[in-house]
Amino acid sequence: MLIRKLTANHVYIICGYTDMRLGIDGLAAVVSGTYGMNPFQSAMFLFCGRRHDRIKALLWDGDGFLLLYKRLEDSSFQWPKSKEEIRELSPQQLRWLLEGLSIDQPRAVRTVHPQSAC
Numbered sequence: 001m002l003i004r005k006l007t008a009n010h011v012y013i014i015c016g017y018t019d020m021r022l023g024i025d026g027l028a029a030v031v032s033g034t035y036g037m038n039p040f041q042s043a044m045f046l047f048c049g050r051r052h053d054r055i056k057a058l059l060w061d062g063d064g065f066l067l068l069y070k071r072l073e074d075s076s077f078q079w080p081k082s083k084e085e086i087r088e089l090s091p092q093q094l095r096w097l098l099e100g101l102s103i104d105q106p107r108a109v110r111t112v113h114p115q116s117a118c
Contacts, residue, residue, distance in 0.1 A: 008059055010043040011094050013103070016083035020049035020056065024065045027058045035086050039065075046089075046097075052076040070098075078102040 018030065027047060028039040039045065045058045053076045057068040078101060080087070093103040 008042055008044040010041070011046065011089045011091075012037070012043055013046045013080065013087050013089055013097070014048075015080040015085040015087060017050040017052075017079075018047040018056075020047070020054060022047075022056075024058065024067050027056065027067070028065065031058070034084075037086070048077055048079040052079050055079075072100075075100055080104075 014030065014035075018027070022030070027045065030047075031037050031039040031045050037043075037045075039058065040060045042060070047056045047058070048054070054069065054071040055077060057066075057070075059066045059068065077097060079097075080103065087103075089097070089103060096105060097103050
């Protein structure tokens with residue numbers, strides 16, 4: 001089977017913008033050279049171009065790399081602009097990002113700590 005169930009223990013977002021002309025080797029070099037991380041780990045690394053309308057994902061599949069590409073037609077991703085930063089995303093933050101929302105959402109429900117009525 002060409003495409004297996006895509007799984008990664010971690011999802012990392014490369015903040016700022018990346019040259020989207022880079023391929024697998026170039027993106028793996030960014031992961032290892034700039035951030036000192038191992039691109040062969042069970043992790044997906046997300047990259048975004050300057051226009052924020054397309055992303056690439058680099059994923060080691062055990063026997064080779066997968067390079068995934070998504071381009072939005074009439075929208076843009078809410079990509080963090082801070083340069084030279086890598087952040088780990090939760091599954092919820094990844095869903096928000098792919099739905100066009102910011103990964104830094106305010107809490108929808110405030111946690112309440114009721115005081116005991118003694």
